[in-house]
Amino acid sequence: MSTEVNSSTKFDERSRRQKSCDKRWILSRLRAGPLSLRIPPPEEIKECIATPAPVSISVTVDQQYVDKISDDLQILWKVESNTEYFDKNKVQLTLKNTGLQILEGKNWELYFDTPMMVEPDFLPDTQANLGDQGVKIRHSKGTHYIISPTDKFIDLMPGTERKIQLHLSFWTISRTDSFPNWYLKFYGFDPRVINNTAVESLDYVSQLHTPKQWKRATTDKLNPFTAQERYRRYFNEYRTNNKDTKISIIPKPVFIRVILGGGDVTVDSAWLIEYTPNLLSEATYLKDEAGINLTNAQPTEKVIRLIVGGVVHPNTNENLENGEAYKLEVNAATKEIEITGKTKTGVFNGIQSFLSLYSMGGVISTLTIVDQPRFQYRGMHIDVGRNFHSKSSILKLLDAMAMVKLNKLHFHLSDDEGWRLEIPGLPELTELGSGPYTPNSGSGYYSVADYQEILRYASTRHIQVIPEFDMPGHARAAIKAMEKRYNNLVKSDRNADAEEYLLHDPTDKSKYWSVQFFDDNAVSPCINSTYKFLGHVIDELIKLHKDIQPLKMYHFGGDEVGKGAWVNSSKCQELSTGKRGLNMAAWEDGMMKAGKPFNISDPTSKDSYAYIWNNIWEWGGAAHAYNLANAGYKVIMCQATHLYFDHPYEPDPEERGYYWAPRFTDTKKTFSFMPDDVYQNIDFTRFGDPLDQKTFCKDEETCPTLTKPENIIGMQGHLWSETVRTPEELQYMIFPRILAIGERAWHKADWETIMDKTERDVQIDMDWARFSKSVGLRYLFRLERLGIKYRISPPGGTYVNFAILSNC
Incomplete structure (x- = not known):
């Protein structure tokens, strides 16, 4: 079915004949050589128009032609307006022919990607014919669209361009809303990427200069920061007066005492590390990081001793029972340093605090630090399903996580776009589900050896890897891989084997x-083969983790299942899914229905972990965290308004990322998150309208009371990778925001308990001064040593009393 769409671009018969004449004229000049190509003189145009019938000229299409036209055709993408309509925006697409080949109106398709639905009045259910613009558009899957010519397409001649008016759903307010690597396909030939789109700089996307381009509606309060606004946002009168950066550690310890007059030690390569055999891994890590040798002797000076033992708080004499607790003592007089941990993990945490002090030249004051975390779960989520990221990038991330005492890597290993882990016995998952092995981020996977190397690296850093294969939604890559397996086996007359791991019900309409x-993309829960598949995957995961890091938690995803999936599956009438008893982890969507948690009162059930992401205030999701905790779930705080790093740092169209939750999330916003009282984080709507807790929390249903605070067990940062394709982009989006996650997940700030917002904001600014100065003086240097390219904020600036003031 096709649908005509009105177009402002009209071509009358005279203009058609003019184009035909131009074509004939240009072709005649091309035959004479490229130097003869010039604008036709008026008398030739007049004579041409008088010709009663156009001359039919054919273009020979071969692979060389396809290669050349793809090099010479330029794509220009320009956002025209986001404010003209309520639920869609206008984009102008320009096709510009800079070469000497003609692009005829037949036998080609132009493929491109954008996260917004193109021509939403018609797609995805039917194709849209763009009237006299001479093209039609159809939706493929996900973000993938196809433009092809109609019989009204006028050949694109050398040196000419064609403007096509598009409408997209909702908003297009960031340059990263257009994905690179558009490609041109001619029937019967290999497709080729359009050369000017094969750039991560997105030079083919015009800058957004006006409010109607960067605002989502006329009511949108948010604009790109000016230098003055940025200066005011990050101005901090406390920063220059902050004196404790010499001993500042991220995350901030529970207790620090510096002995006045106690002197300093300078730790250098002459020092030694003394350890017991059970701490060999931790001692070796310290040796590698600090360049200090190990010893089996018992030196009396210039020694760092690693000990597993009791940790006592100096002020309260309380024995700290947390297994991650540690004590770090530096004695300049005796030239001794002792790191005592409640367990080996506690020792490792103490090593991280030592490395922070050591990083600035090895000079450390005489001091005592006693510390333990607020949360047992302190994580970072990374999505390698949408775009694959290399083993090297994951290892660097683990290094940085350890640096700020994060201890959980939530590894999102599959999505609609890709399956990223080799599973023995199911080669189709990586033969098809991981892409065609081309050198781009859309393809790739971790081999068994790769994954086990990641596990070993994480274990050395006391980080638990939590694998996630997202189901029943977000599962297209797995579904198509198992469909391929099914088809191959059916062709070999192995029908029983073919159905063994099938993930979709062929009878489901x-x-x-x-x-x-x-x-x-929705796995059927109503066929036995789905559970056979899941059982096989989990069994293989157990084997991969065994003897390295035993698998303790499996995250099955459970989010964003398409409405209507399975409702007409005949298999559902034949098979009961049985009692719901998930002893695993899932996003909140998988643990509740219509806002109500599933019952997990079964005493034989293990803990169920709910990851709470959908807290968009005006959407009504603020209650989810406490409802699930009160129902007995172990809750991980993942609130998208503060903890999603795939969102821009600033409300600027030049900043990378999606903006469906907040318009922006900078490091200070993450730093200011209060996980113990989620309602105190209520601040703004997505459009920048102010909100406050008192007005918003109008009743118990909107903001239920937390009755089981012990079930809030942690928090984590998140990077979804739809717009993140390279290692540099990944690092830009994560760093330095991850440092704020480390701070808040480990340390509960005093200002979190202040109920008066004005006073609390003053205290936040004071604490931010300490934190941000420490980041600048200590931790950016350490990130550089890891080879991590972090983001630096553009400078703020203002003009006061004939002086220019700046900050960043």
């Missing part, structure tokens, strides 16, 4: 669209 515009 359900119609649905997922949030990301897939209509075939």
